[in-house]
Amino acid sequence: MNYETLVTAMRRLALEAGDKIMEIYNSDDFDVKVKSDSSPVTEADEAADALISAGLRDAFPDMPLVTEEQADSHDVEAMTFLIVDPLDGTKEFVKRRGDFTVNIALVEDGVPTRGVVYAPAKGRMFYTDSVGHSVEEVGPFDKETQGETTPIKVSEADNSALMVVASKSHRDEATDTYINKYAVKDSKSAGSSLKFCLVATGEADIYPRLGRTMEWDTAAGHAVLHGAGGRVVRFDDHTPLAYGKPGFANPFFIAYAPGVDLKEG
Structure with missing residues (x-):
């Protein structure tokens, strides 16, 4: 796996999916259906899934792909694979609360090693770079060119607070x-x-x-x-x-x- 190619593709596809999602989010109305597990699904989920899946399959045709919105992919048996939730937080999307994300990741030997989380309504995007370090990119975002990034790191936790x-x-x-x-x-x-x-x-x-x-x-x-x-x-x-x-x-x-x-x- 060429990680630089992967990260570039994941970032671009997340931004493209985010644009499609926000186009529907900002429309006057959108359809909401209920899946067999009683969770909601919208046309934004489906449009984002189609876009991301096509992009990943084109770029990485030999890599197994698992995505929430394609039930046949849930039968994949692999420890290394790409995995997608095209619109995580559909309930937040439906309520127009903004706390929803596009999620694309690579799992290797059972461990998520590369990923992008893009919150289009909040203008925040987080991802792992080619060597596996995490950054937050500062918008406005350009699909073809990476913008300014800031390395991110967990806290030095104070267990008393x-x-x-x-x-x-x-x-x-x-x-x-x-x-x-x-x-x-x-x-x-x-x-x-x-x-x-x-x-x-x-x-x-x-x-x-x-x-x-x-x-x-x-x-x-x-x-x-x-x-x-x-x-x-x-x-x-x-x-x-x-x-x-x-x-x-x-x-x-x-x-x-x-x-x-x-x-x-």
């Missing part, structure tokens, strides 16, 4: 009970994979997720966090969260800066 980020749409009593095990200075909510990026930039120290997620929800954010010095572990035994699992469903997990003293669940 932690910054916590949790899900905006899926926060529940179990999550709050776990968060209360820590000395928390402040807590914020965010949608989609932006939570990983807030830990990656040091804007938060820990993100616990006690709820259902799929690998396409987390791989890009996981890669960005990993490239900023962070970690993602299973909630139950604190072993690294692995990818390429049958069905691509995740267990509960914790994303955090390594200085955080993790509590048992």
